[in-house]
Structures are given as C-alpha cells and as structure tokens.
Amino acid sequence: MKRYRDRRTDQLGDALAKQMAREVKASDLTDAELFSFAGFDASAAERGGYSNYSYWMATLRAFFKNKVAVFFLIVMVALLAFTFIQPLLPGQLDPLTIHYGEDGRVLQNLKPGEQGFIFGTNEIGQDIWSRIWSGTRTSLFIGFTVACVEAVLGILMGVLWGYVRKLDFLFTELYNVFDNIPQTLVLILFSYIMNPGVDTIIFALCLTGWLGMARFIRNQIIIIRDRDYNLASRCLGVPTRRIVVKNLLPYLVSVITMRMALAIPSAIGNEVFVTYIGIGMPVDVPSLGNLIDTGRKLMTIPSLRYQLYFPVAILAVITISFYIIGNAFADAADPKSHVK
Secondary structure (H helix, E strand, O other), X not given: OHHXXXXXXXXXXXXXXXXXXXXXXXXXXXXXHHOOOOOOOHHHHHHOOOOOOOHHHHHHHHHHOOHHHHHHHHHHXXXXXXXXXXXXXXXXXXXXXXXXXXXXXXXXXXXXOHHHOOOOEOOOXXXXXXXXXXXXXXXXXXXXXXXXXXXXXXXXXXXXXXXXXXXXXXXXXXXXXXXXXXXXXXXXXXXXXXXXXXXXXXXXXXXXXXXHHHHHHXXXXXXXXXXXXXXXHHHOOOOHHHHHHHHHHHHHHHHHHHHHHHHHHHHHHHHHHHHHOOOOOOOOOOOHHHHHHHHHOOOOOHHHOHHHHHHHHHHHHHHHHHHHHHHHHHHHHOHHHHOO
C-alpha cells in the first residue's frame, strides 16, 4: 500500500511540474500570440452537434405515431392519385360531352348507375362522374397554387418583417392598410374586372392572402430572434442567411405547415363561394364550385339531390383531411416534441 501511495505521489508531482512548465511557457508569449480570432468553420460547427439527430426523421417519426393523421394521409394520397389518373383509365367519358339516347333525346338527370353512368347525368346530359373528378382537379390546382404562392411570399416577407428591425414600421403600416380590405371583396371585385376563370381566382386570392402568413412568421421571428443561441451566432459572425435557415426556420415549420394546410381548403372554399354567387368559374369549366352550384338548384327535387351530395362529399373529404394532416404535421414538426 505504501509503495502504491509513493508511486501515485510521484505521478501527481510530475503532472504538476508539466503544468507549471506550460504556464511559464505561455507567459512568455505576446498578447497577439495569446489572443487571436478563431474564425467560423461551418463544417466544424456541424460536427460539434449531436450527430445522430435528424430533424426531418424525428418529425416523420412523430407524425406517423398519429394513426388518425396517417389514415387521412392515405385517404388524401389515394384521392389525389385517382383524381389525376382518372382520365387515363379505360371507359372514361369527356366531362363536357352531352350524351344522347338512341331516340336522339338528351340523357338528362339519369340516376347513379343508370345506363352505365356511375354517378348519373346532370340536367343537360353530361356525365357527373367525369365532371366531379375534372372539377376536383381544377379546384385542387387552385388550392395548391394559392397555398404555394402564399407560403413563398409569406415566408420571405415575414422573415424580413421580423428580422430586419428597420422594415418593421413599413411592413406594419402596409399590413394595417391591406388587412382591413376583406378578401371576399377583393375576389368579387377582380371577378367583375377581369374575365372569370382559374387565373383570375388565383390572382385575386394571392393578392392579399400572403399577409396572414407573413404576420404569423413575423410574430414568431420576433419571439426567437434574440434568444441566446441566435445572439451567440451573430457574435461569432455567422451569416444572417444561415441563422435564418438553421436557427429560425426549423421552429417555424409547424406554423408554415399549418397555414398551408388551411390555405388549400380555404382557397377551394373561396372558389366555391364566388362560383356559387354566379361570378366565379365559367359554366364550361368543371369545378367543385360549379357542381355544388348546380346541385343547389336541384335541392327542392329529392330524386336529384345526389347531384349535390357527391361534390359536397369530395369537398368535405379534402377539407377534413388537410385540416387533420396539417395539425398533426405541425405538432410533429415542433422541435419540442422531438425531446424524449
């Protein structure tokens, strides 16, 4: 035991002597040699993080734990896939063709399944099955286009609005002016000024629709922009673009996802509304708005109410699915939910 204690004492003595030697050697250095800027190495910073963590993999794992959201995701994917491959399937009819019987009479208001028409025909002899899927394609195109434009403009303007302090007053005043103009009024006005159609509805919805997204992004940026890790990044000379992409946007994915998920059915609902009041899509362009408007006029005839039920059912599935999927993905995308 004594021998071990002596050996341990000698080891500690040697370590202390080496440390004192290093301190004496460091004291001989000049200030310029002792203190020098280390610089910023992006790859070294990445290696310093927790290498086994993947933001998107953690988000997907959290999302797929929600069985209800997964079910509606499958339903939505199946609906989208069938909507776009339906015209390529054999035996499909043109949505604009008027069908006549052998006696030359128009095959109008046939019931579902009658004479080979899956969903029947409308009052002018057009196939409702093909018109519903054609109208769904039109409405989904409007919804996705509006949501993407709103997301791009909203994220860009929102980040500038929240991160660049000098622009806060300008953007706030612009928001106060344009936000007080009802979007429905803008939609109706442009439908009157411009030719009714898909382009008109998309333009009118995108004109002010991005303001809500920008306001959301701005509020979130203000909350997290001055946190310690962002201040440390700025002190280390990290570029602003990298701070926004790496430090800020991951915390905003949930907000962006939720807003986009709600923007798609909202845009479809606006299209249905303006078409319902008679200033939206032309009659020769199938859309869910046109189909619902046609079915509404037949509600007083019980035997023809199916012409309203089918497009309303498709609209309901789209709206509910996007709402549930958007909420679930927004929760899963929150980095706080990745901590076990």
